[in-house]
Amino acid sequence: MNTSDTLECGHSLAELSAYLDTGQIADPVHVETCPECQAGLASLRHLSELGRELLSSDVAEAGSGTDDWMQSILDNLRLELRPGRSIPLQSGNPQDTLWETEGSISALIRSVADALPGTAAGKCRLHGDVTTPGADITVEVEIAVVYGHPMEERAAALRQELAETLAVQTELTIQAINITVTDVLEPPHPASPADATTEEQP
Amino acid sequence: MTEPMDVGAAAPASASAASADLGILAEQLLGVVQSVEGVSSVYPAQPLWQSIAGAVLSVVTGDTPALITLTDEAGVLAVKTRIAVGTSRPAPAVAREVAEAVRRHLLPRPAAVDVSVVKVGV
Numbered sequence: 001m002n003t004s005d006t007l008e009c010g011h012s013l014a015e016l017s018a019y020l021d022t023g024q025i026a027d028p029v030h031v032e033t034c035p036e037c038q039a040g041l042a043s044l045r046h047l048s049e050l051g052r053e054l055l056s057s058d059v060a061e062a063g064s065g066t067d068d069w070m071q072s073i074l075d076n077l078r079l080e081l082r083p084g085r086s087i088p089l090q091s092g093n094p095q096d097t098l099w100e101t102e103g104s105i106s107a108l109i110r111s112v113a114d115a116l117p118g119t120a121a122g123k124c125r126l127h128g129d130v131t132t133p134g135a136d137i138t139v140e141v142e143i144a145v146v147y148g149h150p151m152e153e154r155a156a157a158l159r160q161e162l163a164e165t166l167a168v169q170t171e172l173t174i175q176a177i178n179i180t181v182t183d184v185l186e187p188p189h190p191a192s193p194a195d196a197t198t199e200e201q202p
Numbered sequence: 203m204t205e206p207m208d209v210g211a212a213a214p215a216s217a218s219a220a221s222a223d224l225g226i227l228a229e230q231l232l233g234v235v236q237s238v239e240g241v242s243s244v245y246p247a248q249p250l251w252q253s254i255a256g257a258v259l260s261v262v263t264g265d266t267p268a269l270i271t272l273t274d275e276a277g278v279l280a281v282k283t284r285i286a287v288g289t290s291r292p293a294p295a296v297a298r299e300v301a302e303a304v305r306r307h308l309l310p311r312p313a314a315v316d317v318s319v320v321k322v323g324v
């Protein structure tokens with residue numbers, strides 16, 4: 001594993017992935033108290049569920065996807081699993097400073113997208129100056145969708161749900177939510193080498 | 203008498219007494235923060251990989267990472283906490299309520315409360 005795989009807290013997606021499989025990690029107390037590791041685990045769990053559903057390959061093995069779409073999602077996870085910028089919240093007292101981390105909001109966006117059936121979130125970004133109250137913010141979300149799910153409806157439903165969630169959970173001024181379906185995921189070719197999955201695929 | 207105290211001898215004792223006070227206070231404040239509806243978890247106030255240099259009077263509650271950091275800054279008590287918020291209530295409102303609850307608990311002592319929401323949702 002190269003160092004770019006490592007989150008700011010020092011853990012890597014590979015370690016988190018191994019933790020999901022084996023329950024073993026050097027520093028379990030850290031993982032329980034690290035929001036980035038928690039968000040990483042939630043995403044990896046979702047990816048491996050989707051992968052088991054879809055693919056013959058072991059998806060999140062060692063934190064490295066074997067398919068391009070999986071690789072792209074993991075690359076985005078590495079980038080986004082960090083506290084990021086501090087987003088100010090209005091406080092009731094001038095002496096107080098209240099914040100949301102950018103990482104908490106991108107993880108929230110990711111969890112909303114991942115909750116849709118047959119959907120995996122890739123890029124989940126906030127564009128614009130989130131550190132200035134009232135600044136115009138654009139949300140960019142990329143999703144991979146399992147073949148057979150209606151994509152237009154899927155994107156519209158997700159846009160609506162994200163708009164509602166972000167209106168409640170943040171004070172950001174959201175100008176637009178841009179959703180791109182980057183991949184349509186299909187079951188593997190039946191001729192793929194024998195693996196864990198032995199079911200016949202049409 | 204206006205004779206100044208022997209600062210060299212008195213300072214260590216009063217500093218450790220103040221620090222013990224802050225320790226008790228930090229524990230109380232942890233309870234205050236945890237009891238705000240919508241707070242699902244309290245994370246170490248200082249991310250573990252960051253240095254705590256400068257926080258001379260910072261106090262650790264419990265054995266391991268400090269969940270509430272208290273620093274006396276020229277008579278104003280700086281309180282720092284990082285929280286996770288569930289989806290049952292809006293995170294900004296929960297953050298404000300946490301700050302107000304901490305401030306109320308500390309009255310009449312002046313305080314500056316710093317609340318970071320580091321996780322939203324389940």
Ligand SMILES: [Zn+2]
Nearest residue numbers: 009011034037
């Ligand atoms: Zn971590």
